[in-house]
Amino acid sequence: MSNIVRSSNHSPLQQRDQEKRSQDALLPAVDIFEESDVLKLVADMPGVTHESLKVEIDNNVLSLEGDIVLNMPEGLSALHAEVRGQRFARRFNLSHEIDSDAITATIVNGVLTLTLPKKDSHRTRRIEVQAA
């Protein structure tokens, strides 16, 4: 389980810094699907470890960030590079029915799985149609 940080008082300077950092980041591919009481988000972030992953919720914006940790020896020169960046980053707006206190995250083999539970009041209820 990764820690999920909640913060809401970013200074403008920090925000500018974040924007600059987000430019050189790779966009992880994600799958998002819905079950009756949770939304699930699965993101490919190869090379990101439990320690280098940061999942944040700020003003209903979910941000995923992770540095690619590669154990590379010194003195390498690149011949061919499809992954050109050191980090992954992506942000999503959450809808209000998500219970942001109950979000959980795991990362296994570079695949991040986020479980976003819905608030109790928003869970699916089946409505029976009554015979007239």
Next chain:
Amino acid sequence: MFDDIKRFETGAPQQLDWFRQLLDGFLNDGDAMDIRAVPRGSFPMINVARSDDAVRVYVFAAGLSPSDLTIDVQDNVLTLRGRRDTLPNSDEDGNARPVFRRERASGEFVRAIALPDGLDAERAEARHAHGVFEIVLPKREELKPRRIEVKAA
């Protein structure tokens, strides 16, 4: 390290990929491309780097465990095969569920990449950590850089 090479330009950031492909369709400038080049975003993505004594291949294959990837080297072509399971379309109870995004590659894949000459495939090794496979292909002894001492006359 892979950040700062410009020689092997592989294109704009991923977000612009569809746009770039569209433009490429209209504005084909006739540049020759590598015969084994693939569109951006193919799975898995591969980086190759060279050091004095080896060539290292990094395969970014999130979600694969070591037994899911087969690595073959023949005639300087490295072939990677494997499969990544599709996420089921229904939950545990068998109910279909709405899907909002399905960007992650799934199913079987095969990728082949040409390697430089002079590698010793017999001594190749592969490691796996956090969804990245590292394949180390040592150079043959006779091709390693050698310093030549100048003898006094």
